Amino acid sequence: MQEKHGKPILYKKLNIPEELLTTSKDEDGNMQTYGGDVRIGDLDGDDQVDFLIFRNTDGTKPVFMAAFNLDGRILWKVGDDGLQPVRPGPAAIHDIDADGKTEVICLFHNPDIESKPDELKDVVVQIRSGQTGEVKKEAAPPELTNRSGSGPNWVHQRILLANFRGNEKPRDFVIKLGDTLVAFDDDLNVLWKYTTKWNEYGKCSAYIPSVGDINGDGKDEVNGGYYLISAEGDPLWEKQLGWHMDSVAITQWDKGNMRAICSGFGHVMDHEGNVILKLSEEIVPHGQEARVANFLPDSEGPEMIIRYNAHNTDVIVVSNKGEVLRKFNLNYSPNNTGMEVVYWNGPDKAAILYNGGMLFDGYGNQVYVMPELPEPVGPSRMGWYHCIPADVCGDKREELVLYNPWDRYIYIYTPEPLDPEKFSGYRPEARQYNPRLMD
Numbered sequence: 001m002q003e004k005h006g007k008p009i010l011y012k013k014l015n016i017p018e019e020l021l022t023t024s025k026d027e028d029g030n031m032q033t034y035g036g037d038v039r040i041g042d043l044d045g046d047d048q049v050d051f052l053i054f055r056n057t058d059g060t061k062p063v064f065m066a067a068f069n070l071d072g073r074i075l076w077k078v079g080d081d082g083l084q085p086v087r088p089g090p091a092a093i094h095d096i097d098a099d100g101k102t103e104v105i106c107l108f109h110n111p112d113i114e115s116k117p118d119e120l121k122d123v124v125v126q127i128r129s130g131q132t133g134e135v136k137k138e139a140a141p142p143e144l145t146n147r148s149g150s151g152p153n154w155v156h157q158r159i160l161l162a163n164f165r166g167n168e169k170p171r172d173f174v175i176k177l178g179d180t181l182v183a184f185d186d187d188l189n190v191l192w193k194y195t196t197k198w199n200e201y202g203k204c205s206a207y208i209p210s211v212g213d214i215n216g217d218g219k220d221e222v223n224g225g226y227y228l229i230s231a232e233g234d235p236l237w238e239k240q241l242g243w244h245m246d247s248v249a250i251t252q253w254d255k256g257n258m259r260a261i262c263s264g265f266g267h268v269m270d271h272e273g274n275v276i277l278k279l280s281e282e283i284v285p286h287g288q289e290a291r292v293a294n295f296l297p298d299s300e301g302p303e304m305i306i307r308y309n310a311h312n313t314d315v316i317v318v319s320n321k322g323e324v325l326r327k328f329n330l331n332y333s334p335n336n337t338g339m340e341v342v343y344w345n346g347p348d349k350a351a352i353l354y355n356g357g358m359l360f361d362g363y364g365n366q367v368y369v370m371p372e373l374p375e376p377v378g379p380s381r382m383g384w385y386h387c388i389p390a391d392v393c394g395d396k397r398e399e400l401v402l403y404n405p406w407d408r409y410i411y412i413y414t415p416e417p418l419d420p421e422k423f424s425g426y427r428p429e430a431r432q433y434n435p436r437l438m439d
């Protein structure tokens with residue numbers, strides 16, 4: 001039985017406010033005017049979604065940050081200029097001290113200190129007020145400032161909110177800086193750090209790790225594909241499972257058990273390092289992106305959709321018993337990353353998959369093309385529509401918040417029928433404060 005999927009309506013095409021834009025050449029040599037990297041949350045606490053944009057220096061260090069609301073009204077801005085981040089970067093939106101007000105947790109450039117581009121001597125970690133952008137807390141511990149690196153395993157510096165201390169809500173975070181994870185609490189104390197010995201291209205741990213409570217003790221573990229780290233920073237297991245460990249997750253898999261999803265050669269692991277599933281190098285030569293959800297309403301979920309052949313359109317759908325149920329191709333999109341699980345029909349219905357301005361069901365059908373979404377501008381590799389699913393209007397069904405970091409608009413699509421009366425306010429969830437965006 002296939003679900004009926006509501007037709008997408010362009011709910012809002014939001015102009016990033018003119019004074020927050022900048023213009024520079026992209027890596028293909030074309031001039032672009034753009035906002036930058038985007039995160040969403042409720043910054044001012046009015047139960048409506050707001051937007052954070054930021055730009056960097058040296059590719060990875062934020063120097064400019066600004067916030068605006070759904071009406072395009074600027075809430076605040078700090079810093080100057082900045083260029084397009086090389087990859088989705090180190091800023092997250094969350095009420096990290098659980099006082100009911102939202103903060104921005106970020107790295108930020110300190111211009112008073114001399115540093116080489118690939119060193120973090122000139123970087124601080126900050127907690128800013130979501131309402132005003134003011135710095136509430138700042139620190140520059142050596143675990144951060146002594147880090148340096150280069151290449152693909154260096155540029156994906158993402159802040160992941162986590163619950164390491166067993167609080168009621170996540171009040172900690174972890175950031176991976178090259179080969180090292182550094183965990184912080186909401187006072188910016190370093191809780192622990194962990195360094196992996198595997199840092200070679202194609203044979204390194206996941207560029208962007210994932211957090212989740214795999215053993216049900218109320219504290220989060222960190223899955224990096226080649227390791228699972230306890231809430232206290234100790235390795236629960238370390239194994240170089242397969243090459244191209246590009247995509248990981250901690251989520252329910254077989255019989256409701258929480259597992260570590262590790263895309264390299266298509267692995268699913270338990271918290272003790274036992275292999276629950278290994279698809280093999282033949283089936284998954286380069287596990288670029290893996291997404292787990294109940295995609296097939298007529299098969300006992302969840303399933304995994306895995307982009308198994310690097311930066312290409314080929315995907316397989318794998319049951320939680322390990323059978324390859326389907327094989328199909330997504331549409332081309334620049335870089336061929338950015339597929340995302342969307343609860344388009346509501347939280348209790350089968351999920352569908354976003355990719356490159358389109359929606360696919362788990363059977364491989366192209367369900368919808370987003371109306372009025374132009375071809376992406378920007379460089380051939382990194383100009384594409386990133387997707388953050390979130391329930392920001394209408395009923396409980398998720399909307400798609402789409403942005404191309406090289407463009408000046410944010411698009412919000414909602415499923416038909418849209419009934420604004422059913423909207424009870426936006427409540428930020430992990431799907432927004434820890435968005436996947438790309439692998």
Ligand SMILES: [Ca+2]
Nearest residue numbers: 042044046048
């Ligand atoms: Ca708001």
Ligand SMILES: [Ca+2]
Nearest residue numbers: 095097099101
């Ligand atoms: Ca707070």
Ligand SMILES: [Ca+2]
Nearest residue numbers: 213215217219
């Ligand atoms: Ca745990």
Ligand SMILES: [Ca+2]
Nearest residue numbers: 391393395397
């Ligand atoms: Ca909705």
